[in-house]
Amino acid sequence: MLRPMRFNPYRRVKELAGIVPANLGSPGYYLNRRVERKDDFHAEGETVLLIHGFWQARVVMNTLERRLRADGFRVISFDLGGVLWNFNARGIPYLAQKIHKKLERLRDRGDFGRLHVVGHSKGGLIGKHLVARAGGDQYVRSLITLGTPHYGTPLAYVGTLLTGVLATSVWQMWPNSSFIQDLNATPFPSRVRLVSIYSTQDLLCPPSSAIVRPRPGEDVRNVLVKGLGHMDLVEDPWVYGLVLRQLAERTRELAEEDAAGLRPPASGEREAG
Numbered sequence: 554m555l556r557p558m559r560f561n562p563y564r565r566v567k568e569l570a571g572i573v574p575a576n577l578g579s580p581g582y583y584l585n586r587r588v589e590r591k592d593d594f595h596a597e598g599e600t601v602l603l604i605h606g607f608w609q610a611r612v613v614m615n616t617l618e619r620r621l622r623a624d625g626f627r628v629i630s631f632d633l634g635g636v637l638w639n640f641n642a643r644g645i646p647y648l649a650q651k652i653h654k655k656l657e658r659l660r661d662r663g664d665f666g667r668l669h670v671v672g673h674s675k676g677g678l679i680g681k682h683l684v685a686r687a688g689g690d691q692y693v694r695s696l697i698t699l700g701t702p703h704y705g706t707p708l709a710y711v712g713t714l715l716t717g718v719l720a721t722s723v724w725q726m727w728p729n730s731s732f733i734q735d736l737n738a739t740p741f742p743s744r745v746r747l748v749s750i751y752s753t754q755d756l757l758c759p760p761s762s763a764i765v766r767p768r769p770g771e772d773v774r775n776v777l778v779k780g781l782g783h784m785d786l787v788e789d790p791w792v793y794g795l796v797l798r799q800l801a802e803r804t805r806e807l808a809e810e811d812a813a814g815l816r817p818p819a820s821g822e823r824e825a826g
Contacts, residue, residue: 599804600665603630604652606674606700607722616788617671617796624797627665631655644722645675645732649682653689660692667807669695669800673787674758675726677701681747682736690742695803697748697796699786700755702726702762705733728762746772748799750792757783774799 601621603614611630618628633648659665670693672680677698683689684696702709705728725732741747751763760777767773776795778786786792 598625598627598666599800600627600629600668601800602652602656602668602670602680603628604670604672604676604679605630605633606672606676607726609674613784613787614673617793620793620797626800629659629665645678645682645725646686648679648722649687649689652679652683653687656689656692667694667804668692669697669803671697671699671796672701673699674701674783675722677749678703678726678736681741684745684747685736685739685741690745693745694807695746695748695799697750697799698763699750699792699796700752700758700763700783701749702758703733703749703765704728704737704762705730706758706762708757740768741771741773743770743772746774746799746803748774748776750776750778750786750795752778752781752783752786754780755783755786 670680680696709726749765765773
């Protein structure tokens with residue numbers, strides 16, 4: 554999918570800083586907005602887990618959360634802690650296990666149906682580790698990543714200089730880091746669809762970092778957009794349309810498989826009928 558190319562030097566400088574969403578104004582964005590907390594756990598519909606990216610707060614996913622709820626999805630997200638108890642900086646395997654344990658507790662409380670994960674930037678790596686290595690393949694049915702450095706990003710070197718010991722996970726996002734190599738050496742479960750949405754104008758996660766090279770049997774898709782920066786990917790309505798299309802298609806396929814009795818429900822899903 555292509556968009557007309559746009560270029561705004563001011564926005565690109567802010568993206569390189571990696572702190573402020575490029576089209577959302579000043580740093581006061583974090584201070585003046587609150588995370589929307591809604592209890593729709595027992596509502597009908599597919600469930601979407603949102604995972605935000607490195608050095609970002611949960612609040613950056615608010616627009617995506619509102620749009621998904623308006624289109625009939627149940628949405629959950631978690632505080633991931635980090636620097637100042639808010640900014641996502643902890644190790645990726647640790648956070649994947651933390652999310653897995655939280656989801657296990659939710660499943661003990663009741664049924665959240667089929668689960669889809671949408672992860673931005675580092676959040677996509679957390680989701681990928683959750684599915685491939687932390688047991689998430691038992692209940693996740695699709696993973697959509699937005700600007701995720703599946704093969705690491707050179708700008709992680711800069712991030713290491715800026716954050717140092719405050720954010721050890723930035724080392725994990727170095728190109729060819731042991732974490733990146735181990736994760737990509739792990740076969741991705743065939744029953745979980747992986748969709749990587751990325752942009753040619755993303756300075757933090759260039760296409761060479763985001764394009765996923767699948768093994769035979771893996772259900773992987775790469776979707777290209779143009780003219781959007783790293784933080785635009787969580788706000789842009791065109792990208793949301795792509796996300797919605799992928800979720801709707803996967804939901805329809807799973808419903809058809811259930812109706813035909815082709816796939817036993819995974820743990821946490823409703824029995825068909």
